[in-house]
Amino acid sequence: MTNTTLKLLAQQLQLSISTVSRALKDHPDISASTKAKVHALAQSLDYEPNAYAIQLRTQSSKILGVIVPAISNLFYDSFIAAVEEESRNNGYAVMILQSSHNPENELSNLKIFRQNRVSGVFACLSSSSENLEVYQKMNEREIPVVFFDIVPKDNRFTKVRMADERCAIMAAENIIKRNAKKVLAIFGDEVLSITQKRKSAFQKFMQDFAPKIHCSYAHANSSLHAEELMKKFADKKNKLDTVFCMTDEILIGVMKTIQELQLKIPSDIGVISISNGFIPNLYYPHISYVETSGYELGKLAFIQMMANMKGGKTLTELTVDAKFVEGGSM
Amino acid sequence: MTNTTLKLLAQQLQLSISTVSRALKDHPDISASTKAKVHALAQSLDYEPNAYAIQLRTQSSKILGVIVPAISNLFYDSFIAAVEEESRNNGYAVMILQSSHNPENELSNLKIFRQNRVSGVFACLSSSSENLEVYQKMNEREIPVVFFDIVPKDNRFTKVRMADERCAIMAAENIIKRNAKKVLAIFGDEVLSITQKRKSAFQKFMQDFAPKIHCSYAHANSSLHAEELMKKFADKKNKLDTVFCMTDEILIGVMKTIQELQLKIPSDIGVISISNGFIPNLYYPHISYVETSGYELGKLAFIQMMANMKGGKTLTELTVDAKFVEGGSM
DNA sequence: AATTTTTTTGCAAACGTTTGCGACAAAATT
DNA sequence: AATTTTGTCGCAAACGTTTGCAAAAAAATT
Numbered sequence: 237m238t239n240t241t242l243k244l245l246a247q248q249l250q251l252s253i254s255t256v257s258r259a260l261k262d263h264p265d266i267s268a269s270t271k272a273k274v275h276a277l278a279q280s281l282d283y284e285p286n287a288y289a290i291q292l293r294t295q296s297s298k299i300l301g302v303i304v305p306a307i308s309n310l311f312y313d314s315f316i317a318a319v320e321e322e323s324r325n326n327g328y329a330v331m332i333l334q335s336s337h338n339p340e341n342e343l344s345n346l347k348i349f350r351q352n353r354v355s356g357v358f359a360c361l362s363s364s365s366e367n368l369e370v371y372q373k374m375n376e377r378e379i380p381v382v383f384f385d386i387v388p389k390d391n392r393f394t395k396v397r398m399a400d401e402r403c404a405i406m407a408a409e410n411i412i413k414r415n416a417k418k419v420l421a422i423f424g425d426e427v428l429s430i431t432q433k434r435k436s437a438f439q440k441f442m443q444d445f446a447p448k449i450h451c452s453y454a455h456a457n458s459s460l461h462a463e464e465l466m467k468k469f470a471d472k473k474n475k476l477d478t479v480f481c482m483t484d485e486i487l488i489g490v491m492k493t494i495q496e497l498q499l500k501i502p503s504d505i506g507v508i509s510i511s512n513g514f515i516p517n518l519y520y521p522h523i524s525y526v527e528t529s530g531y532e533l534g535k536l537a538f539i540q541m542m543a544n545m546k547g548g549k550t551l552t553e554l555t556v557d558a559k560f561v562e563g564g565s566m
Numbered sequence: 567m568t569n570t571t572l573k574l575l576a577q578q579l580q581l582s583i584s585t586v587s588r589a590l591k592d593h594p595d596i597s598a599s600t601k602a603k604v605h606a607l608a609q610s611l612d613y614e615p616n617a618y619a620i621q622l623r624t625q626s627s628k629i630l631g632v633i634v635p636a637i638s639n640l641f642y643d644s645f646i647a648a649v650e651e652e653s654r655n656n657g658y659a660v661m662i663l664q665s666s667h668n669p670e671n672e673l674s675n676l677k678i679f680r681q682n683r684v685s686g687v688f689a690c691l692s693s694s695s696e697n698l699e700v701y702q703k704m705n706e707r708e709i710p711v712v713f714f715d716i717v718p719k720d721n722r723f724t725k726v727r728m729a730d731e732r733c734a735i736m737a738a739e740n741i742i743k744r745n746a747k748k749v750l751a752i753f754g755d756e757v758l759s760i761t762q763k764r765k766s767a768f769q770k771f772m773q774d775f776a777p778k779i780h781c782s783y784a785h786a787n788s789s790l791h792a793e794e795l796m797k798k799f800a801d802k803k804n805k806l807d808t809v810f811c812m813t814d815e816i817l818i819g820v821m822k823t824i825q826e827l828q829l830k831i832p833s834d835i836g837v838i839s840i841s842n843g844f845i846p847n848l849y850y851p852h853i854s855y856v857e858t859s860g861y862e863l864g865k866l867a868f869i870q871m872m873a874n875m876k877g878g879k880t881l882t883e884l885t886v887d888a889k890f891v892e893g894g895s896m
Numbered sequence: 897a898a899t900t901t902t903t904t905t906g907c908a909a910a911c912g913t914t915t916g917c918g919a920c921a922a923a924a925t926t
Numbered sequence: 927a928a929t930t931t932t933g934t935c936g937c938a939a940a941c942g943t944t945t946g947c948a949a950a951a952a953a954a955t956t
Binding site for chain 2: 310313317324330373492495496
């Protein structure tokens with residue numbers, strides 16, 4: 237079965253292609269009666285405009301690209317949900333690709349985006365990828381790039397992210413409030429700027445406001461790793477009384493050890509994490525967490541994208557604030 | 567900055583567009599020397615073929631569409647991962663859209679797919695959507711549709727799914743093995759065929775092999791709902807000793823109640839679920855589950871898609887088998 | 897009735913590719 | 927030396943739109 241085209245409609249109605257085209261988009265030049273006829277036929281033959289022809293002609297696709305490290309991540313999920321929602325409202329489709337934390341995949345994804353002439357891309361850096369020239373090239377080709385969450389230090393780009401320092405400080409505040417004595421703070425992938433920001437803010441705050449609290453710092457980039465770390469620190473009877481988990485993955489690993497050692501929360505040990513809330517609420521008592529909303533970040537990112545596409549270059553770094561959610565773990 | 571096109575290359579090299587086109591794809595008609603020149607220039611101007619022009623000309627895109635109820639779901643995540651992996655290897659890009667369990671969104675997503683002339687779609691039905699004419703129309707337009715997981719009863723379509731009956735029976739087997747007396751089995755959305763299949767298989771097996779076990783059946787389509795259901799059944803001292811959860815969402819709700827009532831697993835109550843394993847392993851002891859692998863399902867779906875695209879109509883229903891994973895909850 | 901204005905429609909080029917066919921030269925065959 | 931084959935390349939049409947501009951028809955103005 238052949239697709240319905242403008243030409244076909246035109247033939248059947250004894251009209252020119254241009255008239256049909258204009259009728260379909262309510263151009264004031266076209267009379268109401270012909271508009272009606274055209275719409276009717278288009279309906280019954282369920283005409284779908286060929287997006288490829290349109291893009292070829294107009295040189296602008298209605299597709300936005302999103303690169304995330306992984307979609308099996310509640311934070312990115314909600315980010316994508318927000319972007320998709322806004323996109324739908326603005327007539328855009330969203331193409332989602334995952335880098336799987338692999339710079340190589342990131343590159344090949346970018347290539348797919350270029351080939352499909354996306355009109356903008358939201359990018360979250362995969363671990364150690366710092367080949368920013370590719371992104372720079374996209375910007376030069378007038379394809380706006382909005383980095384989110386894991387953003388480059390480079391300030392030639394538009395960036396949106398969580399208020400990482402505030403997150404870390406909020407967590408620190410609540411640890412102090414608990415009268416903690418010995419704290420284990422586990423952060424994520426060391427090479428990421430997001431990790432560095434959170435860690436240094438946390439560290440500084442702890443030193444300044446609670447210098448007598450003993451803090452151990454560690455890094456983990458997987459649940460398994462976090463589990464082992466926790467085992468090491470909790471085992472040697474060093475009276476660890478509080479643990480801070482920077483990510484859901486870390487929290488999961490830490491909880492495995494806590495469950496295994498049958499530690500009581502919050503009496504034996506206090507737990508606090510940074511999360512969107514899904515995982516923390518699975519445990520009993522619920523884990524207290526500093527909430528970071530991928531959803532809000534997505535909304536913000538979309539606004540930035542639109543601004544970039546419409547107007548000039550708004551090269552800014554915007555942040556979304558966080559809030560503390562009390563579970564029963566502190 | 568304007569994009570590099572064949573025309574531009576042709577001009578700079580004093581060649582015709584067709585020659586450049588052929589050179590770029592190693593057509594035997596073109597001499598080695600010109601091929602080299604063309605490739606060199608294309609490289610330095612980083613030429614990217616315009617996918618839209620290609621599709622317009624060849625009437626075939628290299629994009630596959632995937633519709634899932636939600637991407638924040640580990641089962642679908644792994645399904646997508648598999649499809650994406652295979653797609654990448656075969657030169658396809660994947661466009662992921664979520665229906666959010668909303669038939670209206672499903673429709674609008676389908677429209678986006680049609681407009682972008684995807685060359686195939688993987689579809690998972692959103693709850694109560696049974697407007698199959700749309701899918702039938704796609705098939706008529708020679709856009710193969712492969713349904714997965716939640717598939718229509720209609721046998722005009724290609725379908726891949728888990729061996730739902732086997733899953734349910736495996737769960738039932740292990741419930742019997744536990745010497746259960748009173749069982750609560752909570753299934754998902756009642757209108758879905760996947761639910762019906764699992765439920766009737768479960769029910770039949772229980773009747774035939776353990777008629778003395780008292781089973782209560784219930785439906786839930788959210789964690790909250792499952793939580794309440796569990797509260798109702800566990801509260802009234804009717805000595806409930808085992809609960810079966812058909813989905814992760816249900817398990818989460820059930821576990822909330824179990825934690826709240828401080829029931830001990832597995833002594834007070836046994837728990838078994840159907841899952842890919844992520845959520846069950848968060849609890850302590852780990853929840854025993856029948857494993858369903860979205861990843862394998864994705865691989866299978868892709869194979870079916872390719873078969874549909876290449877050859878004729880392979881209208882079959884294929885299933886992926888499951889296996890039981892022992893936690894400590896039974 | 898002749899002119900101007902307004903309304904409605906069509907022509908044709910362009911977007912960047914692919915591809916059947918023909919053209920031309922060089923090489924191989926007679 | 928005349929012919930055929932082979933190796934390289936270009937012409938031009940087509941894919942389905944959009945849009946500036948011209949044209950034709952109808953309505954309004956003199």
